[in-house]
Amino acid sequence: EFYFHAYDLDQIFEQVVPAKSMDKKEYEKMQRAFKKGTEERQQRQEKEITGIRLLRVREVDGEPRAVLRLRLHGGVIGYQELMFKRSSQGGLRIVDAYNYSSGEKLTDTFRRIMAPLLAEKNKSMFRRLFGGTPDIIKYEPQWSQLPRLNSEGRYREAMNVYRQLPASLQREKSILAQQLKAAQAADDSAYVAAIDLWRRTYPHDPALDLISIDGYVLRRQYVQALACIDRLDQALGGDPSLDIQRALLFWKMNDPVRARASARRAFEREPSLEAALLEVMFLADEKKYDACVAQLKKLQTQNGYPREKLVGCVERSPKLVGLAHSQPYLKWRGPMMYVSASESRPGRPPTAAATAGGLKLQSIIYRQPGAS
Secondary structure: OHHHHOEOHHHHHHHHOOHHHOOHHHHHHHHHHHHHHHHHHHHHHHHHEEEEEEEEEEEEOOEEEEEEEEEEHHHOEEEEEEEEEEOOOOOEEEEEEEEOOOOEEHHHHHHHHHHHHHHHHOHHHHHHHHOOOHHHHHOHHHHOOHHHHHHOOOHHHHHHHHHOOOHHHHOOHHHHHHHHHHHHHHOHHHHHHHHHHHHHHOOOOOOHHHHHHHHHHHOOOHHHHHHHHHHHHHHHOOOOHHHHHHHHHHHHOOOHHHHHHHHHHHHHHOOOHHHHHHHHHHHHHOOOHHHHHHHHHHHHHOOOOOHHHHHHHHHHOHHHHHHHOOHHHHHHHOOOEEEOOOOEEEOOOOOOOOOOOOOOOOOOOEOOOOEO
16 A cells, blocks of 8 residues: 555656746646556556565665565566655655666656657757657657557557667667567567667666566576576565576476475575465476375465465466376365355355246256366
């Protein structure tokens, strides 16, 4: 809740567009438009982000920064460093954030997002802000389409717009970040090419290791991917979830000893169901289903995970289909509870009311896993 509601949008806007740069009435009008757009963006983020974890607070140039790990739908991981100031009432407010996925501060990103509005409402201000990059001004109608096309899921259209931009703009970080987003969703080869361009253009960028991992994995260059994870881990000051990534990479490299060691270290540093189930996945890959069940029992009895939760994880995972149909697992799983609004009985479905067509559900044919 703090993450989504503690942003001081007035201070952020002042950093993006200085108040003295234009007429007060025009400034306030733009400020209202900025706040409305940002609040809508935050509402979309609330739906996309499934988990936030504070890794640590550290000092940069004498100021505290909160290092966060963000988990998004689809298992995507991102990192941010929040920057703070006290409000006049004494409360802590977020006034900027460094985003590891884009390699820039939030205020820099907003400056790019605001460019189309500035171009429309205040051309002189727009030219002052972007006068050092004339192509930004010349091709504003084209590149300003990219965030909208991506947000609407029109990734191939976004990629086509990007291809038509001059080389100078294709290397602009905020524009290249939009190409990365589109290519990641639509085209592996274009995604790898975008990562390579980022690496050539910004060789010392802190975001480089985070965005390079996918590219190396797609090329099966697992040693290079591991090196990126190690550098990212060091830059963050340590993140246990990166041990999960190491474990998966070691498994792809046919190194089960280091894969299991990384999985155990991930669980020891930050106990989570995701880390705990890695060992089950590795054993299932070797068709050691009795050992899988022994691990599930251990998670149930020693770590307190409910059987229903473990069953749900196993039967939703495409990597555990073999385990889900194995006899040792089915014996451990046993019958599950059917639950209706009024009652729950093991192994028996609730009776349904007659429909308008005169038919009534009398039974459910049950097979494991799943019902039909």
